[in-house]
Amino acid sequence: MGDAKTEWGISTKLIMCFLRHLSEKSAEETLESALLHKEKIIAVGLDSSENGHPPGKFFHVFNRVREEGFFVVAHAGEEGPAEYVWEAIDLLEAERIDHGVSSVDDPDLMEELREREIPLTVCPLSNLKLRVVEDLKNVPVRSFLEKGILVTLNSDDPSYFGGYINDNYLQTAEALQLSRNDIYTLAKNSFLASFITEKERNFFLEKLLNFENSFV
Template sequence: KRVFNKAMEEGFLTVAHAGEEGPPEYIWEALDLLKVKRIDHGVQCLRDEKLVQRLKDDQIPLTVCPLSNVKLCIFKKLKDHNLKKLLNKGLIAMVNSDDPAYFGGYLNTNLIECQMALNLTKEDIKRLAINSFRSSFLSEDEKKKWIDQINYLV
């Protein structure tokens, strides 16, 4: 906790790995104890409706790594992944690659395979892309520039 507090005092944005293999309580702890602004993974949040509402209300992004989730047996098959449900709940979810050399898929592979397995629409993909920029540590001007570019292209 002290390290996270010091990081925040120094102006760093904070992130915690929570709710991938562990229960929703780990996400609560990351939010309440560590005061993080983004959750890496967080797919277990759907097991707790109050947590889903908190993530939605506080606009806490989730960096979801679908192919690694399958490799780690969080989901048996990619078609069982809850990414689309996270989006449908109004959460700020985005697709990430985790450790692509180990888990076997860079960002484009994750997106393509999710699109096919979960029947993601063009709007879903656009939303995932926008969410990734909204949740990045870029300046607000840079975020706006890239989001405007996505909106222009799609």
């Protein structure tokens, strides 16, 4: 991480995640170990197989996570139901939802995400590979955009799911026939959803806008 910053100007912070198929006690032990490296960690999340492991299972340990000053994220609504997204934002107080595609099944949840400006980090090629959807046309990115939800495109694990971020943008844009403004909005949302300082956010948003305007 230090070399990337020095040599390439790439800043990095880690999101440490609990494995939800393990116990809350295991998560508590993981958190204790992670605190030794607290300066490198920006957020704590929840991942691994959703079904049968609702976010509420980790209610107490995420209270501690927030007390330690970390941002909270959670995988929810990928293979699990929209109810898991509700639990993540209400019980864990997640500030960002990873995946969240099943949110489209619950109009009230869609409105809640919009009103509270809770981002969704959607991973289209991952969803396709894991058969969350049968076709990229079924990834609800357009629905999220139309509802004013802060949706972003992401690569998840590129080596496993067959595509880096550019591949996700290109293939999703083609499948959903996204406009140039849609693509700009998705890129802009990624900075709005990022856990960076306001100064950094404004810097990158200005660079993005200048890049977009160069094509006008």
